[in-house]
Amino acid sequence: MDEMAGRSVGIIALMERAGWAVARAIRARFAPCRVLVLCGPGNNGGDGHVAARYLERAGWPVQVALLAPPREGGPAAEAAARFSGRRVEFSAENAARADLVVDAIFGAGLDRAPSDTVMAVLRASRRLVAVDLPSFVNGLTGAVLAERPPYEVSVTFVRPKPGHVLYPGRTLCGEVVCADIGMPSDCIAHAQPRIFLNRPGLWSIPAMTAQDHKYSRGVVSLCAGRVMPGATRLAAAGARASGAGLVRISAGVSAEAYRLGAPGLVIDDAPLEALLEDTRRNVWLCGPGLTPDEVEDTLPLLVASKKCVLADAGALGWAAGAPEKLRGVSVITPHIGEFTRLFGAPGDDLVCAVRSAAGRIGAVVLLKGAVSVIAAPDGRVALNDHASPALATAGSGDTLAGVIGTLLAAGMPHWDAACAGAWLHGEAGLRAGNWPIVEALDAHLGDARAEAIDQARRLSCETDNLAVKRRA
Ligand SMILES: NC(=O)C1=CN([C@@H]2O[C@H](COP(=O)(O)OP(=O)(O)OC[C@H]3O[C@@H](n4cnc5c(N)ncnc54)[C@H](OP(=O)(O)O)[C@@H]3O)[C@@H](O)[C@H]2O)[C@@H](O)CC1
Ligand SMILES: Nc1ncnc2c1ncn2[C@@H]1O[C@H](COP(=O)(O)OP(=O)(O)O)[C@@H](O)[C@H]1O
Numbered sequence: 001m002d003e004m005a006g007r008s009v010g011i012i013a014l015m016e017r018a019g020w021a022v023a024r025a026i027r028a029r030f031a032p033c034r035v036l037v038l039c040g041p042g043n044n045g046g047d048g049h050v051a052a053r054y055l056e057r058a059g060w061p062v063q064v065a066l067l068a069p070p071r072e073g074g075p076a077a078e079a080a081a082r083f084s085g086r087r088v089e090f091s092a093e094n095a096a097r098a099d100l101v102v103d104a105i106f107g108a109g110l111d112r113a114p115s116d117t118v119m120a121v122l123r124a125s126r127r128l129v130a131v132d133l134p135s136f137v138n139g140l141t142g143a144v145l146a147e148r149p150p151y152e153v154s155v156t157f158v159r160p161k162p163g164h165v166l167y168p169g170r171t172l173c174g175e176v177v178c179a180d181i182g183m184p185s186d187c188i189a190h191a192q193p194r195i196f197l198n199r200p201g202l203w204s205i206p207a208m209t210a211q212d213h214k215y216s217r218g219v220v221s222l223c224a225g226r227v228m229p230g231a232t233r234l235a236a237a238g239a240r241a242s243g244a245g246l247v248r249i250s251a252g253v254s255a256e257a258y259r260l261g262a263p264g265l266v267i268d269d270a271p272l273e274a275l276l277e278d279t280r281r282n283v284w285l286c287g288p289g290l291t292p293d294e295v296e297d298t299l300p301l302l303v304a305s306k307k308c309v310l311a312d313a314g315a316l317g318w319a320a321g322a323p324e325k326l327r328g329v330s331v332i333t334p335h336i337g338e339f340t341r342l343f344g345a346p347g348d349d350l351v352c353a354v355r356s357a358a359g360r361i362g363a364v365v366l367l368k369g370a371v372s373v374i375a376a377p378d379g380r381v382a383l384n385d386h387a388s389p390a391l392a393t394a395g396s397g398d399t400l401a402g403v404i405g406t407l408l409a410a411g412m413p414h415w416d417a418a419c420a421g422a423w424l425h426g427e428a429g430l431r432a433g434n435w436p437i438v439e440a441l442d443a444h445l446g447d448a449r450a451e452a453i454d455q456a457r458r459l460s461c462e463t464d465n466l467a468v469k470r471r472a
């Protein structure tokens with residue numbers, strides 16, 4: 001984006017607005033106080049100089065400390081030249097004396113751990129605001145290259161970066177303000193974003209219509225095991241609560257035990273091969289509550305009959321170390337332990353690891369966590385931070401599998417269904433109050449679905465209105 005913008009609006013114009021946005025964010029959050037702006041040699045430092053100029057113009061006592069001079073002739077040098085206020089040494093003593101320190105040392109250009117000198121100055125600072133990101137947080141991955149307590153605010157531009165959203169970087173950024181700095185829309189489109197924040201509008205969920213019948217809403221089928229009925233039942237309940245037309249459990253010899261459960265479930269005891277002939281039953285969940293042997297008896301059959309399969313839990317254990325066994329499934333939903341057993345440890349770059357896993361097995365991979373990472377085989381990635389730690393309770397992953405099953409059965413594309421499922425699950429967690437037990441999530445899934453439909457609709461109206469205004 002920057003490269004292309006450099007050829008049209010020019011980086012210096014963007015830098016001017018970026019620095020102004022930093023100054024504005026500071027003025028909106030802090031009373032006038034002694035500010036020290038720490039400037040690095042790149043454009044991040046350029047933004048810092050602009051912010052310093054605007055704060056000084058507003059009457060704030062401002063000093064600038066330069067880590068290294070900007071490259072001659074570049075936009076950062078121009079911004080530095082336009083700041084005529086006080087300059088002080090880049091030192092821990094000066095940082096400790098300031099009421100507020102603005103970290104404009106490194107931003108998107110950070111490519112290695114900052115030196116001890118840099119970190120000593122940042123550690124000596126009492127209150128910190130970041131220009132773009134804290135200067136030791138990798139914007140692409142959220143990896144943290146040194147230790148320091150969290151910042152109060154990070155002011156970024158155009159779009160948040162993965163490092164603002166993913167842990168551990170997320171924790172250090174504090175409040176994230178994303179400023180519009182007038183980046184031309186053709187530059188944004190040219191960059192072809194492949195990483196998205198997971199929100200309604202990225203996908204849209206079918207609404208209820210007057211002529212719906214249970215088969216148009218969709219059938220979710222589950223494979224059940226003999227020894228862990230709870231997981232299968234939670235997944236089935238999640239599917240029903242999020243709006244499936246019909247949920248059926250293929251329970252074989254255990255059918256009688258499942259028949260004692262919820263009356264709205266249909267329990268089948270026929271052999272799986274016979275059930276697979278029903279073309280209305282296209283979406284199958286395989287794994288919650290299943291042992292490896294039970295997966296071995298079911299998953300290959302589901303794949304061979306070209307069903308849309310969501311593989312979770314036991315199915316992921318069954319394929320540990322041999323993820324190619326999952327080729328042919330549509331979606332997998334591992335937590336970090338299951339992901340590591342399948343594909344190896346993901347390292348610092350979760351986006352890259354999950355994207356490559358999705359490409360490797362040709363399926364959507366949803367890596368569950370406090371922020372979930374959802375990758376399609378074509379490389380699109382959504383980051384879901386719409387969630388609550390209330391979800392961190394055993395069985396909540398089974399509920400999620402059920403929700404995604406419902407959305408697949410409603411005909412949503414695989415990646416969209418996984419993204420929307422994560423959002424609905426998160427919304428239910430946020431609505432469920434304090435310390436909910438897993439079964440309590442179900443009561444909120446219907447409202448969560450309605451909310452997602454509503455938000456997507458409002459967003460598309462806003463976009464339409466904007467288009468009408470532009471044409472006018
Ligand atoms: N579109 C937008 O959003 C806009 C963004 N803008 C702003 O531009 C920022 C990106 O600017 P940028 O590309 O110049 O990189 P930046 O972060 O200043 O750092 C590069 C310098 O740091 C150095 N360096 C790196 N790591 C180091 C280390 N550990 N230790 C020591 N040195 C290290 C590196 O040195 P080198 O590796 O070359 O030796 C190089 O000199 C972005 O974050 C935003 O604030 C706006 O101005 C306009 C519109
Ligand atoms: N701290 C957290 N914040 C938000 N969501 C969380 C958090 N911890 C876990 N979750 C969510 O809760 C679910 C837990 O699923 P999983 O680990 O499979 O549990 P189980 O196997 O017991 O069902 C996932 O959807 C995950 O994203």
Ligand SMILES: [K+]
Nearest residue numbers: 103106131133
């Ligand atoms: K910074």
